[in-house]
Amino acid sequence: MPDTRGQAVWRQSFSVVVAVAIVAGLLLARRARAQAPDASDLAEGMRLFQQKGDCQACHGWSGDGHKTDNQMPDGANLREAKLSRTVLVMTIKCGRLNSQMPAFDKFAYSDGRCYGKTQADLKAYATRMPDPPSTLQAREIDLIADFMMAKIVGKGPMDHAKCVEFWGSDVEACRDVPK
Numbered sequence: 114m115p116d117t118r119g120q121a122v123w124r125q126s127f128s129v130v131v132a133v134a135i136v137a138g139l140l141l142a143r144r145a146r147a148q149a150p151d152a153s154d155l156a157e158g159m160r161l162f163q164q165k166g167d168c169q170a171c172h173g174w175s176g177d178g179h180k181t182d183n184q185m186p187d188g189a190n191l192r193e194a195k196l197s198r199t200v201l202v203m204t205i206k207c208g209r210l211n212s213q214m215p216a217f218d219k220f221a222y223s224d225g226r227c228y229g230k231t232q233a234d235l236k237a238y239a240t241r242m243p244d245p246p247s248t249l250q251a252r253e254i255d256l257i258a259d260f261m262m263a264k265i266v267g268k269g270p271m272d273h274a275k276c277v278e279f280w281g282s283d284v285e286a287c288r289d290v291p292k
């Protein structure tokens with residue numbers, strides 16, 4: 114009689130190995146995507162940062178806090194910020210309580226998804242979050258976050274070389290940037 118018990122055990126461990134390999138593969142693929150978004154995603158994230166999200170109005174085009182719109186509140190210098198992608202995404206979705214950083218998730222304060230707070234709780238803060246220039250979908254926030262992790266967050270002061278890399282060519286904005 115063949116060793117069926119041994120075969121069963123072998124089959125079982127084989128399926129465990131396969132399952133582990135599949136999960137590891139998926140995790141690696143996710144990581145790779147988070148670390149290396151492709152060029153067209155980065156370009157779309159940059160467009161959303163500049164236009165729909167209008168982050169630059171308060172944070173400056175390079176994210177250094179030199180806002181492009183004088184009427185807007187002073188945004189933080191995001192080039193010096195030490196932020197994980199997770200915190201970045203949450204900050205964009207939920208804004209910052211008691212500050213002028215707006216929440217871009219349409220439902221941020223309707224169901225407790227942000228810091229467990231609702232519209233009514235927000236009244237308790239001295240500084241009210243302004244309305245966002247426009248709300249953003251989860252996918253758009255992901256694209257902005259990928260762009261920012263690649264080009265802004267923790268990248269230090271803008272210099273001429275970084276500016277050319279940022280825009281893809283030596284554009285007018287780079288003329289005022291120190292070498």
Ligand code: HEC
Pocket residue numbers: 162166167168169170171172185186187188189190191194195196201204205209212213214215217243246257
């Ligand atoms: C109306 C002005 C305004 C707009 C528009 C705005 N921000 Fe902000 N943001 C601020 C202010 C003000 C702060 C500082 C909040 C504080 O005091 O903690 C801030 C803080 C942040 C922080 C936290 C920085 C840190 O060091 O922890 C991040 C990240 C951020 N903003 C990203 C964005 C992104 C991305 C967008 C566009 C989708 C955006 N902001 C749009 C005003 C703005």
